[in-house]
Amino acid sequence: MSNESNSYKLTYFPIKALAEPIRFLLKYGEIEFEDFRLDVAQWPNVKDKMPFGQVPVLEMDGKMVHQSVAISRYLAKLTNLTGNNDLENLEIDAIVDTITDFRSKIAVFNTEKDDTRKEVLKDNLTKETIPYYLTRFDSITAANDGYLAIGRLTWADLYFVSLLDYCNGVLKKDIIAEYSNLVKLREKVLAIPSIKQWLLERPDSEY
């Protein structure tokens, strides 16, 4: 491991969502951290102290770092879940950013306040976006020996599986149920002992 800090504090809302990839990676690496969960009532007081007014924020030895994907990539380096060379890391980064695109489309639906527009978004998601992305993620997993990139476990797999609870929670169904390679991938990731333990101990939340 390189550049490791002595203390880690993760600040986020009391949900999985964008913080769960960070939690999965910290747990995978058996790195101790404070899992600080803000009450929504606390948020207005905390927001201004956060870089760009957003969470999750990871404090490492007191230094605040933001952006969940950047943090995840860093933790992946600490826990040996990155590629072996620049081209492998490019392959991982490309699928991670595609998973983020997919997750963002679900977030747009989740935060839409206009009922009519929300219905249209749900329809697009269900009939187009979700099958479009998941068919491709499933094929990619089949072509990569059961993983999302470079034929072995990487942080892309933890990133995807840890975000599924958010996607499924928003859509109120298991969106990958019909995609057998993704189901198997989830089983593998959730069977990693430290992740399995985390699922038993983590607080309940809608997503």
Add this chain to the structure above:
Amino acid sequence: MSNESNSYKLTYFPIKALAEPIRFLLKYGEIEFEDFRLDVAQWPNVKDKMPFGQVPVLEMDGKMVHQSVAISRYLAKLTNLTGNNDLENLEIDAIVDTITDFRSKIAVFNTEKDDTRKEVLKDNLTKETIPYYLTRFDSITAANDGYLAIGRLTWADLYFVSLLDYCNGVLKKDIIAEYSNLVKLREKVLAIPSIKQWLLERPDSEY
């Protein structure tokens, strides 16, 4: 340089937008590439051949790679515009993803079709989002010896400056005009000889 390919072909629309960071980095590294610009009429035939139906796509020795930020990070490694260690790269990645968030908010406005909603989005951008982000980018640049991260030129600077044409084109004004540290940063990046040359030779486009 590591993992360098022999041939590079970039496919995108005849605009700057998401491809311009890739073009800047290829030019910065003096890496020859085919700058293939699709007519909109060609797009329906090309879309299905592209990974996840999107461009920009960079072909490296014939292998297609997508996701502009992932590609930019890879090219930054080839051209020595990354950090010296994992923590420096985390700092760069975090600001890059924040620039992407900022650019995405401008893209949401740009693609909105409902006139009333578009007006609201423009108002939010002008009064809140743009000053919020640019004030912070400006302060960060002041605190980093005139750069967006780690006190020296990195791909975060090329990424930001190359996307400004898109942001300015959509908003029909120079959004950084009042932010002196960002103006100076842009001057520095655009004065790099290979970038300066690129600005003289690149095709005109609205953004």
